[in-house]
Amino acid sequence: MAESWNKGDVFLLPIDSTRVGLGQIVDVLQSELYVVIYANIWNASSPPCPQDAVGQEVLFASLTLDAKLHHGDWTVIGNVTNNLANIKLPLSKVRISGEMHIESHDGSWSRCATAEEAEQLRFRKTVAPVRLEKALKAHYGVLEPHPAYDDLRYDLVVDLARLGGDDCRLRILGALGMEELLRQLLNRLEQVGSNHEELYDTECRERMGNAVMDGFVRNKGDFVLADDFGLYATEANLAVKEALAEYITKANSQAAESSITDFHERLAAFQNSDVESDGEGSFYDDFCGHSAPDAFDSTGNVIE
Template sequence: MAKRLKLNIGDIFTIPLSEKEVGFGQIVQMPDKYTLIIVVYNYKTFQAEKYDIEKAVDSEILFLGYTNDAKLYHKDWKIVGNLLNNISRILLPCFKLGLPSADYPDGARLVDFKGNVLANIDKKTFDKLHFQTEVGPIRFENALKAHFNLHEWIAEDYDKILYQKTLESVEIAAEILNN
């Protein structure tokens, strides 16, 4: 029987961009044993035996989202280190849950990245937020390639994993929770 891949929060991995270059991602949360929350950084370098992972995690975060371990398990993405000192600075998303309805006014809720209900929300707020979704790891890889102009940018696929969307959801949640 194959040995299960042991993944940890803080694991940093390479994402192949071409035969010569790689980008970097990091596991920032593991909500359950099958789901990872990862970030992908605005940093690329030539493939090497050893990488400056500090430089990678000091880069701007481009993408954040829920995914699975398929690319790590099959070693398409290679774990090259582990850092935890930056994890607390990474903001995690909030989402909408349910549907607003005149028949069920408490039907729409704001939830955190673990699915914990934070507040009831109105339709206006509901329309600003996104539902929690999980995408395949290839979407992150292709989005990073598109960011570096190696692929075409497909807005309907890549916009939803932009870290900017996470920051917007955190701002909306802060407004609700501080009122």
């Protein structure tokens, strides 16, 4: 984006020569803004102050770009953040490897969606800021109504509470817990690899990947973790075993608490490319390779 905007920035947008509306930046993403437009309007000669955003009814909401702000068509008048917690953050759906997933507004997490959840969600969309401005103008009779403006209505936003309440929230918290467990595993394996470069050899990576696949992703009841992962030193094999054992045990526990039982959900939880180690920025496939989700059926069997 051309400028540096902040969460809570409150701005004016024109309706006509005598009236202005009020909007607010709810979140600042890498290349987008999530903004809301409030229902009330003011006389341009006596515009609102930033604090007037608190308690206002939200009329429209969308991911958008910063062009109108950058060019000064929308004027930032201040910053207020104490109302942001009350504004819904939209969930959207996205297709990953042929399967529908729920994704947060900022893309920080995703998980497999049930059929019912996918039915409620819309695909992620970013609109030009002029459409939000036109939607407000149409609402007040300056422009003709249009279905594209109706799509921006705030009451259509599906958030965690609307999607599934406590059950959905638990599943999301479970996904976030999975991310932390994966990060801890990557950190420990990276530590081993710093002194034992053979950890990155194909044989070692296959053995570690198979362990995670059978112990966590497939969650085989008769799974027993091996002692040898192809490293030269006994202490290195032991360190890998301990790291994998802790991950598999805690990940299975987290999955049970969060009702993450589907094979592909578990695979996605492990093969999460948004998670990297704290040191060298290593990813799951640096240690365990990658398994294509569409190569397996719903129970984890390889599709012939």
